[in-house]
Amino acid sequence: MATKEQQGLLRALPQVEELLHHPYVLALEDDLPRVSIVETVRAVINDARQGILAKTVTSVSTNDLASQARLRGLTLRRASLRRVVNASGVIIHTNLGRSVLAKTAVDAVNDVARGYSTLEYSTEHMARGSRHDHCEKLICTLTGAEAAIAVNNNAAAVMMVLAEFAQGHEAIVSRGEQVEIGGSFRIPDIMAQSHARMVEVGATNKTHPIDYERALSPETSMLLKVHTSNYRMIGFTESVSIKELRHIADAENARRDAAAQAAGLPGTADHVMVYEDQGSGAFIRLDCFGEYAEPTVAESVKQGVDLVSFSGDKLLGGPQAGIVVGRREFIDRLKANPLARAMRLDKMTLAALEATLRLYLDPQRALAEIPTLAMLATPADQIEPRAQALAAAIRATLPAGCAEVTVEPEISRAGGGALPMCDIPTFVTKVSFVRGTALGCDRHLISKRDLPVIGRLSHDALLFDARTLLNTEEYKEVALGLAEYFDTLE
Numbered sequence: 468m469a470t471k472e473q474q475g476l477l478r479a480l481p482q483v484e485e486l487l488h489h490p491y492v493l494a495l496e497d498d499l500p501r502v503s504i505v506e507t508v509r510a511v512i513n514d515a516r517q518g519i520l521a522k523t524v525t526s527v528s529t530n531d532l533a534s535q536a537r538l539r540g541l542t543l544r545r546a547s548l549r550r551v552v553n554a555s556g557v558i559i560h561t562n563l564g565r566s567v568l569a570k571t572a573v574d575a576v577n578d579v580a581r582g583y584s585t586l587e588y589s590t591e592h593m594a595r596g597s598r599h600d601h602c603e604k605l606i607c608t609l610t611g612a613e614a615a616i617a618v619n620n621n622a623a624a625v626m627m628v629l630a631e632f633a634q635g636h637e638a639i640v641s642r643g644e645q646v647e648i649g650g651s652f653r654i655p656d657i658m659a660q661s662h663a664r665m666v667e668v669g670a671t672n673k674t675h676p677i678d679y680e681r682a683l684s685p686e687t688s689m690l691l692k693v694h695t696s697n698y699r700m701i702g703f704t705e706s707v708s709i710k711e712l713r714h715i716a717d718a719e720n721a722r723r724d725a726a727a728q729a730a731g732l733p734g735t736a737d738h739v740m741v742y743e744d745q746g747s748g749a750f751i752r753l754d755c756f757g758e759y760a761e762p763t764v765a766e767s768v769k770q771g772v773d774l775v776s777f778s779g780d781k782l783l784g785g786p787q788a789g790i791v792v793g794r795r796e797f798i799d800r801l802k803a804n805p806l807a808r809a810m811r812l813d814k815m816t817l818a819a820l821e822a823t824l825r826l827y828l829d830p831q832r833a834l835a836e837i838p839t840l841a842m843l844a845t846p847a848d849q850i851e852p853r854a855q856a857l858a859a860a861i862r863a864t865l866p867a868g869c870a871e872v873t874v875e876p877e878i879s880r881a882g883g884g885a886l887p888m889c890d891i892p893t894f895v896t897k898v899s900f901v902r903g904t905a906l907g908c909d910r911h912l913i914s915k916r917d918l919p920v921i922g923r924l925s926h927d928a929l930l931f932d933a934r935t936l937l938n939t940e941e942y943k944e945v946a947l948g949l950a951e952y953f954d955t956l957e
């Protein structure tokens with residue numbers, strides 16, 4: 468039973484209609500459909516009722532409830548998937564959408580999204596075309612491969628290659644390459660999913676060519692090499708190169724052909740293929756990373772892989788995609804696999820991918836115009852003036868005495884599982900708090916704003932890395948977000 472006091476509070480609760488006519492709530496009508504406003508008001512009143520019964524609400528004010536409804540309404544209005552300002556210094560930030568697209572790629576997306584397109588139409592033949600054709604030639608030119616196919620992402624590409632070539636057969640993979648890439652992508656699980664039998668060889672730290680040779684059986688259809696992406700073993704380690712895997716496969720294939728011929732069988736025997744899941748997908752070797760630079764796709768092709776797959780939105784700096792390149796006969800089989808249809812790319816992604824690839828035809832242009840490459844390659848001495856400019860923008864906006872703003876040497880990260888050993892020297896703008904706290908400010912910047920600002924917490928300070936800021940508008944946004952936070956402390 469509700470007490471007398473509770474009954475009084477319940478009676479004091481406003482009607483839905485009354486709140487709907489409150490000026491705070493009326494102001495929502497420009498931004499929200501009526502049904503959403505009514506639902507919000509109902510929810511606020513209902514929560515207050517529950518609160519009264521639970522004795523967590525001990526007073527009722529129509530103004531407060533209207534204000535709550537307004538806040539909830541405004542949160543409802545903002546898109547769930549929206550832009551953020553990335554001041555974290557992590558360049559290929561998977562949680563923040565990995566690569567930022569080049570301007571030409573964004574323009575290409577805009578163009579095909581706003582109108583009809585040649586997605587599956589050949590203007591040359593005036594007949595039906597294939598969506599696979601738009602990027603294939605470009606990819607081949609840039610990697611030296613015979614053929615290529617692009618699908619939804621690299622996880623899909625790996626899945627499709629295993630399903631097509633290793634299903635019901637054995638695929639040999641080193642114990643040192645049994646990795647989890649993140650987001651539940653694990654090599655043994657993907658193998659099981661595609662009904663390939665995984666044959667593990669070697670030890671965690673060392674695998675030798677002889678390990679693969681000993682594991683070969685008539686059931687073997689693939690030698691799989693997995694790039695360990697976001698993890699490195701250092702010290703007493705050894706792995707088998709693509710070149711060596713090529714030799715092993717060639718010798719085995721020659722043995723099988725000879726045996727088939729000796730037995731008088733027609734045609735050639737089933738061959739063992741060499742497939743590499745390369746992950747990061749570099750098209751240009753970034754010299755600034757020295758010995759730690761990721762191998763390029765062209766290098767793998769040159770060393771003799773039959774197929775190699777990689778992501779479109781890691782070091783390539785394009786849209787989310789998974790690209791497989793290699794021997795034409797194998798790519799043709801992938802194109803015919805039903806998974807290729809299930810995992811195919813949409814027109815917007817294809818437009819972005821083609822435009823990104825075109826930039827690589829002139830490597831200097833690629834380095835300058837593909838944001839991921841530009842951010843990775845900018846030396847620290849060019850970041851320092853940006854960090855100073857950001858510091859100046861912050862100092863100009865903050866009320867006096869709130870915080871101390873300095874510029875300090877720090878480290879940026881490639882992210883996306885690429886270049887894990889590379890410390891990328893940078894300069895950050897450091898905000899040390901005199902009033903409030905770094906934690907409280909971080910929460911404000913991320914949770915309270917329509918345009919969230921992602922910095923980096925470091926002890927009692929917030930760091931902002933200008934390396935991943937896109938323009939001076941974003942500097943202003945960081946400064947504005949900080950000023951807002953100090954306003955909330957009044």
Ligand SMILES: *Cc1c(COP(=O)(O)O)cnc(C)c1O
Pocket residue numbers: 620621622623625648652693694695696697744745746747777778779788789883884
């Ligand atoms: C990133 C990565 C994947 C997954 O690629 P997605 O494009 O994110 O699906 C698979 N394998 C390796 C080695 C990777 O680095």
